[in-house]
Amino acid sequence: MVSVTRHRGFTLVEMMAAIAVFGVLGLLSFQLLRYSMDNSRTMLDRGERLIEMQRAMDVIQRDLQQLVLRRVRDEDGEHGSLYRLGGDLLAFEFTRAGWQNYRLQQRSELQRVGYRLFNGTIFRTYWNVLDRSESTVPQVQSLLSGVDDFQITGISAEGEEVIEWPRLTDEETPEMDNLMVGLKIVFDVPPFGAMERIWALPVSRSPDLMEEKEDVEQQDDEEETQAS
Structure with a gap:
């Protein structure tokens, strides 16, 4: 008599349970992959943002x-x-x-510059000449966009923070006798938040600049004499 061995297959419930398990594993794998991709994209965006900030701060x-x-x-x-x-x-x-004057133009190697925040962007303004006229047009450079806040505060010789200089109380004080000794810049750039940098400022003028100032003042005196 020949015996017949029957192979028992999966029941419908077991098949559905296996499909459910594989489905959950697939969903978890997809979510993990998406999280990894999002995290990688975020890190790249932060890296690019950090490079932009560093370039602006270098300037x-x-x-x-x-x-x-x-x-x-x-x-x-x-x-x-x-x-x-x-x-x-x-x-x-x-x-x-x-x-720098690489083109050997007829101009000074000194440059007047200024900074400001406008519509969330830090701008650098400079002039091609030191002593301006009504026809002088400033040049404007965009340094960093997406900035929430940009504050510049001076530090007086007494260690006090000032928001404007010359101060109203300095009207009777010689300018060279009441200079700021430092400058604090606070800027808020998402997603890094607020950051602070402090720089020391010169408190004396070099001899070359003193001579240049005397030349300018002498020229002003000559112009006033001619006008009178």
Whole structure:
């Protein structure tokens, strides 16, 4: 007598349970893959954002490290301050040295620059000449967009933070005797939040700039003499 061995197959319930298990595993694998891709994309975006911030800070740092105490003549022919903090148009305006002249143009290697935040973008403004006229047109560079806040605060010799300079209380004090000793910049850039940098400012003027100032003042005296 021949015995017949019967192979027992999967029941419908077992098949449905197996399909459900594989479905859950597939869903978990997909979610893990999507999370990994989103995390990788976020890291790339943060990396690119960090590079943009570093480039902007390099420009600001290069300007501030070469800040010199040299006042300029504005569009109205009046001599302004050595630098100005808290202006109506620019948050901070100053003169910097080291403006490279590769084309050997007839211009100074000093440059007047300024910074401000407008519509979420940090702009750098500069002029091709130090002493401006009514026809002088400023050049504007966009440094960093998507900025929530950009504040520049001065630090006085007494260690106090000031939001404008020259201060109203400095009207009777010689400018060279009441200079700021530092500058604090706070900027809020998503997704990193608020960050703070502090730079030291020069408190004396180099002999070359003193001679340049004397030449400018002598030229002003000559112009006033001719006008009278």
